[in-house]
Amino acid sequence: MVYCWELQQFVNCRILRNHTIIKEDLWVRSGKVIDPEKVFFDEKQKSSMKIDCKNAIIAPGFIDLQINGGFGVDFSYDSQTEYAINRVAKHLLPHGVTSFCPTLVTSPKETYQRVIPKIPKRRGGKEGAGILGIHLEGPFINPAKKGAHPENLIKDFDCGMETVKDIYGDLKNAAIITLAPEKTQSEKIIQELTELGITVAVGHSIASLSIGEKAVQSGASLITHLFNAMLPFHHRDPGLVGLLASNKLPQEKTMYYGIISDGVHTHPAALRIAYRTNPEGLILVTDAISAMGLEHGKHQIGQLAIEIRDKRAYIADTDTLCGSIAAMDECVRIFRKETGCSTVYALEAASLHPAKCLGLEKEKGTLRCGADADFLMLDDDLNVLSTWISGECVYKKPLQ
Numbered sequence: 212m213v214y215c216w217e218l219q220q221f222v223n224c225r226i227l228r229n230h231t232i233i234k235e236d237l238w239v240r241s242g243k244v245i246d247p248e249k250v251f252f253d254e255k256q257k258s259s260m261k262i263d264c265k266n267a268i269i270a271p272g273f274i275d276l277q278i279n280g281g282f283g284v285d286f287s288y289d290s291q292t293e294y295a296i297n298r299v300a301k302h303l304l305p306h307g308v309t310s311f312c313p314t315l316v317t318s319p320k321e322t323y324q325r326v327i328p329k330i331p332k333r334r335g336g337k338e339g340a341g342i343l344g345i346h347l348e349g350p351f352i353n354p355a356k357k358g359a360h361p362e363n364l365i366k367d368f369d370c371g372m373e374t375v376k377d378i379y380g381d382l383k384n385a386a387i388i389t390l391a392p393e394k395t396q397s398e399k400i401i402q403e404l405t406e407l408g409i410t411v412a413v414g415h416s417i418a419s420l421s422i423g424e425k426a427v428q429s430g431a432s433l434i435t436h437l438f439n440a441m442l443p444f445h446h447r448d449p450g451l452v453g454l455l456a457s458n459k460l461p462q463e464k465t466m467y468y469g470i471i472s473d474g475v476h477t478h479p480a481a482l483r484i485a486y487r488t489n490p491e492g493l494i495l496v497t498d499a500i501s502a503m504g505l506e507h508g509k510h511q512i513g514q515l516a517i518e519i520r521d522k523r524a525y526i527a528d529t530d531t532l533c534g535s536i537a538a539m540d541e542c543v544r545i546f547r548k549e550t551g552c553s554t555v556y557a558l559e560a561a562s563l564h565p566a567k568c569l570g571l572e573k574e575k576g577t578l579r580c581g582a583d584a585d586f587l588m589l590d591d592d593l594n595v596l597s598t599w600i601s602g603e604c605v606y607k608k609p610l611q
Contacts, residue, residue, distance in 0.1 A: 217240065217259045217260055218238070218239075218240050218250065218256060218257070218258045218259050218260070219238065219239040219240065219258065219259075219260045219261075219262060219602055220236055220237075220238055220247075220258035220260065220261045220262070221236060221237040221238075221239070221262045221264050221269065222236050222261055222262065222263055222264065223263050223264050223265060223266055224236070224237060224264035224266065224267055224268070224269045224588070225266065225267070225268050225269065226268075226269045226578055227268065227269065227270040227271065227555060227558055227559070227578065228577075228578050228579065229579070230555060230559070231555060232268060232554065232555060237269055237578065237586075238250065238258070239584040239602040240602075241602075242583060242584055242601030242602050242603075243581060243582065243583060243584055243601075243602075244578050244579065244580055244581065244582050244583075244584050245580055245581075246580040264588055267588040267589060267590065267596055268554070268558075268588070268589045268590070268591070268593075269578065269586050269587070269588055270558045270562065270578075270586060270587050270589060271558070271559075271562035271563065271566075271575070271576050271577055271578055271582075271585065271586055271587075272307060272308065272309025272310065272340075272562060272575075272576075272585035272586055272587055272598065272599075272600070273306070273307045273308045273309065273539045273540070273543070273561040273562055273587070274308070274309070274310045274311065274343070274561065274562055274565040274566055274575060274576060275303070275308050275310075275311040275312065275496060275497055275499075275539050275561075275565075276311075276312045276343075276346060276387060276433075276469060276494060276496050276565050276568065276569075277312065277314050277346055277348070277387075277435070277436065277469055277496040277497065277498050278299070278303075278311055278312070278313065278314055278496075278497050278498070278499045279314045279315075279316060279498065279499060279500045279501070279534055280295065280299060280499070280500055280501040280503075281299050281302065281303075281499045281500070281501060281502075281503035281504055281538075282298055282299060282302045282501075282503065282504040282505065283298070283501060283504075283505055283510075284298050284299060284501055285500065285501040285510075286299075286313045286314065286315055286326065286330075287315045287316050287318045287322060287326070287514070288501075288514065292325070292326050292329040292330065293329060296313060296329075296330055296342070297338065297339060299311075299313070299339075300335070300338065300339025300340045300341075300342070301338060301339040302339075302504060303339065303340045303538075303539075304339065304340060304598045304605050304606040305595060305598070305606050305608070306538035306539050306540045306541075306595060307539060307540045307543075307561075307587045307589070307595040307598055308340050308538075308539050309335055309340050309341060309585040309586075309587075309598065309599075309600050310335060310340055310341040310342070310343050310575060310585065311340050311341075311342065311343065312342070312343050312344055312345060312346040312386050312387055313330055313342065313345055313346070314345070314346040314347075314348050314498075315327075315345060315346070315347055315348065315349075316348050316349055316359065316360055317348070317349030317350040317352065317357075317360035317361060317364045317365060317514075318349070318350070318364060318514065319364060319514075320377070320378050323347075323378060323379050323380060324379070324380040327345060327347075327379060327380060327381065327382075327384055327385070328380070328381060328384065330342065330345050330384055331384055332344050332384065332386075334600075334601070335585065335600040335601075335605070336600055336601065336603065336605060337600075337603065337605045340600075341585075341600070343386055343569060343571070343575075344384060344385055344386020344387070344569075345384050345385050345386060345387075346386060346387040346388075346389070346412075347379065347385055347387065347388045347389065348360075348389040348414070348415070348435065349364075349365065349389065349415065350364050350365050350366045350378065351365075351366055351367070351368060351375070351388075351390040351391065351394060351397075351400075352365055352389070352390065352391045352414070352415035352416065353365075353391040353393065353394070353415055353416050353417050355417050356391075356415045356416055356417055356440045356441060356442075357415065357440075358415060358439070358440045358531070358532075358533060359515055359517070359526055359531065359532075359533030359534060360415065361514045361515060364514070366378060367394055367395065368394055368395060368396040368397065368400055371396050371399060371400065372399075372400060372403050375400060375404075382407060382409065385409050386409065386410060386569060387409065387410045387411075387412055387433065387569075388404055388409055388410075388411055388412065389412040389413070389414045389415065389435040390411065390412075390413065390414075391413070391414070391415055391416035391417075391418065392413045392416060392418045392422050392423060392425070392426035392431065393416060393417060393418040393419075393422050397426065397429075398425055398426065398429040399429075401426055401429040401430045401431050402429045402430050404430070405429070405430030405431075406430075410432060410433055410568060410569060411426075411430055411431040411432065411433070412431065412432075412433035412434060412435045412469075413426050413427075413431050413433070413434055413435065413451055413454075414434060414435025414436065414440060414441065414451070415435065415440045415441070416440070416441050416442075416451060417441070417442050417450075418441075418442075418450065418451055419442075419448050419450060420448055420449050420450055420451070420453035420454070420457065423450070423451045423453070423454050423457075424454070424457055424459045424460065427454060427457075427460050427461070427464065427466065428459075428460070428461065432464065432465075432466070432467055432568065433467045433468065433469065433494075433568055434451055434454060434466070434467070434468035434469065435469055436469050436470065436471050436476070436496065436498055437451075437452065437455075437468040437469065437470045437477075437485055438452065438470070438476075438477055438481055438485075439471065439476055439477070439498075439532075454466050454468075455468065455485065455488045455489040455492070456488055456489065465491055465492050465567070466489060466492045467492040467493075467494055467564065467567075467568040468485070468489070468492055468493065468494065469494050469495075469496035469498075470482065470485055470493060470494065470495060470496065471496060471497065471498050471535050471542070472495055472542045472543075472545045472546040472549065473497070473498075473535040473536075473537035473541070473542055473545065474537070474545050475522070475523050475532065475535065475537075476498070476532060476535060479549035479550075482546060482549050482550050483549070483550050483551075486550045486552060490556070491564075492564070493560050493564060494560060494561075494564045494565045494568060495539065495542050495543060495546060495557075495560045495561040495564075495565075496542075496565075497535050497537060497538065497539050497542055498534050498535045499534065499535050499536065499537070499538065500517065500524055500533065500534035500535065500536065501517075502517065502519050502524055502534075502536050503535070503536045503537070503538060504536075504538070505519070505536075506519070507519045507520065509527060515527070515533070517533050517534070519536060522536065523536075524536050539561055540593065540594070540595050542561070543557050543558065543560070543561050543593055544557075544592070544593050546560065547593065554591075554593070557593070558589075558593075559576075562575075562576040562577075563576040563577055564576070583600075583601060584599065584600075584601055584602040585599065585600050585601065586599050587599070594608075595608065596608050
């Protein structure tokens with residue numbers, strides 16, 4: 212237990228700060244990263260606790276904006292919502308995830324209204340990673356790109372925002388909503404959701420580039436799992452993929468996009484194309500399902516049965532991919548290897564970029580002074596050695 216008044220000094224470490232890794236101590240008090248100069252000169256204090264990091268890299272904690280479940284539970288399907296959330300939150304700590312957005316796939320209205328109120332935003336700690344809000348992926352998507360979403364539950368915006376509220380109920384726990392921008396009334400819906408402080412993502416869609424551009428002009432700022440569940444890139448109309456290089460978006464706006472670098476969903480060449488085209492907006496997501504952390508066999512995602520074969524997740528008895536079973540730390544390692552990007556970039560794509568997408572970059576995804584002391588210690592191969600939330604060690608890798 213770390214008491215709020217204790218001044219922690221992390222020594223013998225390399226810190227990821229201001230887009231570079233520097234040899235410097237990290238100072239923490241009351242769960243926040245602090246400026247040691249003010250402590251020395253203004254308060255004339257010394258640290259009450261020194262932690263030897265043994266030359267580890269200290270990086271901001273990972274943030275997963277799209278995770279459907281894991282470790283045997285599914286957020287859209289499991290009837291014991293609190294148990295499911297707590298189980299996943301706890302098991303994410305060894306993988307360096309300190310905050311996440313539990314994701315609900317297309318579900319019955321009754322499921323949304325039962326589950327959404329049971330997943331409030333909360334801080335992380337020894338009990339598990341923090342919750343930044345729910346990612347509602349559907350049901351306002353295109354059936355032609357439904358992926359693992361049940362077609363009979365897909366909806367249109369029949370009565371505009373009234374339909375949205377009727378399906379979801381209370382939206383106070385929502386952080387992200389994925390929708391298909393080609394649906395009638397979508398521009399108005401996007402604008403209204405954005406005004407509520409919800410990040411709108413486009414995905415599971417057959418939208419053209421021009422439709423995607425109108426969605427972004429209306430307030431959309433994220434693409435859900437780029438390349439997956441959307442039209443393939445075409446040189447005459449690149450579809451939603453073209454948003455990465457569009458010159459018709461608001462100048463000050465960064466187009467963020469999730470990408471699954473699990474070695475299955477996105478070819479290494481596609482990873483490199485996205486990275487080189489729009490590096491600022493790239494966000495690593497797992498899109499993990501209930502089978503993450505489990506053995507081969509049959510499991511559940513939303514309303515559908517799925518099975519794991521050859522380290523891949525498919526809708527049961529088909530060859531349709533339906534989510535990843537790779538954890539975030541593995542995605543970071545794969546991404547660095549396949550793109551040849553720097554260690555700094557790979558780590559920031561799983562921390563700073565998702566924080567900026569949600570407008571949380573002052574508190575999360577950074578180790579600047581004043582930020583939450585949510586961080587990891589990693590070796591040079593990017594294996595997680597320990598995970599810390601609010602300056603407290605919540606996971607430590609067992610000694611071999």
